[in-house]
Amino acid sequence: VSVDFSQLYTYLDTVEQRVTRGAHQGLSTGADVVEQAAQQTSAYNDDTGATRASTVAVVISTIDDGSGTLSAAESAADAHNPGHGQNNVAISPSADRVVVALTSQTDYAGFLETTHAGQNAFITPTMQQYSGQLGQYAANGVKQEIEA
Amino acid sequence: VIATPNIAVLTATVYSRLKTDTEGASVRAAVGVGASSVIHAGDLDAATLPPRPFVALRRGPCTPVNLSEWRAYFTWWLYDSPEQGYYRLDSLIRLVGQAYAAKDLSAPVDGAPSWIELSAGQQGQDAKLNSLLFVPLTLVISF
Numbered sequence: 001v002s003v004d005f006s007q008l009y010t011y012l013d014t015v016e017q018r019v020t021r022g023a024h025q026g027l028s029t030g031a032d033v034v035e036q037a038a039q040q041t042s043a044y045n046d047d048t049g050a051t052r053a054s055t056v057a058v059v060i061s062t063i064d065d066g067s068g069t070l071s072a073a074e075s076a077a078d079a080h081n082p083g084h085g086q087n088n089v090a091i092s093p094s095a096d097r098v099v100v101a102l103t104s105q106t107d108y109a110g111f112l113e114t115t116h117a118g119q120n121a122f123i124t125p126t127m128q129q130y131s132g133q134l135g136q137y138a139a140n141g142v143k144q145e146i147e148a
Numbered sequence: 149v150i151a152t153p154n155i156a157v158l159t160a161t162v163y164s165r166l167k168t169d170t171e172g173a174s175v176r177a178a179v180g181v182g183a184s185s186v187i188h189a190g191d192l193d194a195a196t197l198p199p200r201p202f203v204a205l206r207r208g209p210c211t212p213v214n215l216s217e218w219r220a221y222f223t224w225w226l227y228d229s230p231e232q233g234y235y236r237l238d239s240l241i242r243l244v245g246q247a248y249a250a251k252d253l254s255a256p257v258d259g260a261p262s263w264i265e266l267s268a269g270q271q272g273q274d275a276k277l278n279s280l281l282f283v284p285l286t287l288v289i290s291f
Contacts, residue, residue: 111275114272114274114282114284115274115275115276115277116189116192116274116276116277117189117192117204117206117225117277117282118189118206118223118225118284119189119192119206124208125208125209125221128208128211128219128221129209129211130211131213132211132212132213132214132217132219133213135213
């Protein structure tokens with residue numbers, strides 16, 4: 001007996017692509033919310049404006065690796081505080097995940113998160129606050145894509 | 149409507165586990181001078197730091213994750229002198245975990261059970277806090 005599974009495999013590939021696309025779209029909406037919240041923080045002094053200008057939430061998947069947004073944010077940091085722009089996100093797109101990365105593209109972003117027991121932290125608290133909601137954004141995006 | 153937790157009570161409960169509760173006695177024995185070395189992060193002052201090692205609590209977000217569940221984040225920042233290296237701090241991680249595992253926290257919302265996840269962050273050195281070594285230890289409390 002010979003069974004041809006080629007149509008089934010094609011169908012499953014399509015479903016996988018649509019799930020990824022839906023999750024990416026849904027999380028893009030969520031990332032906008034997260035980014036806005038992070039940019040509105042008053043956790044640090046904002047002496048140069050580099051941190052705020054380079055704070056972005058980017059979705060990384062096989063659809064978009066986010067490098068354009070991250071590079072622009074790094075340039076924005078350099079424009080406000082020359083020599084202090086830095087890419088802090090090293091996540092390669094993978095077929096089995098869709099990632100939201102919230103970052104500030106300065107070379108002192110890590111310092112802000114930890115100094116004085118996290119007194120100036122805003123990346124970590126923002127992601128903690130929105131992590132549950134991001135799951136919902138992803139689910140909504142997938143649902144819309146599948147039902148379309 | 150999901151009940152809103154009493155964050156003030158929750159924070160006090162998390163803090164007192166190490167500051168005064170019996171379950172936190174081993175932590176107080178391992179820090180510089182007992183309860184004096186257990187403080188709120190808001191009281192951190194580079195000029196008057198507690199005896200080392202010491203621990204400082206900072207509350208993070210407390211947020212609903214769905215229609216029936218809340219999640220609260222707290223971080224104990226563990227500090228020690230540079231000459232000590234990280235051994236005492238790394239030893240404290242286990243003691244803090246045992247203090248919270250020894251007995252459930254009183255429910256932050258009436259009748260709601262709670263559970264705690266604990267994760268240690270990356271080691272670091274704080275240039276603005278007398279170059280002390282630190283390890284952040286985050287508690288995620290779900291209820």
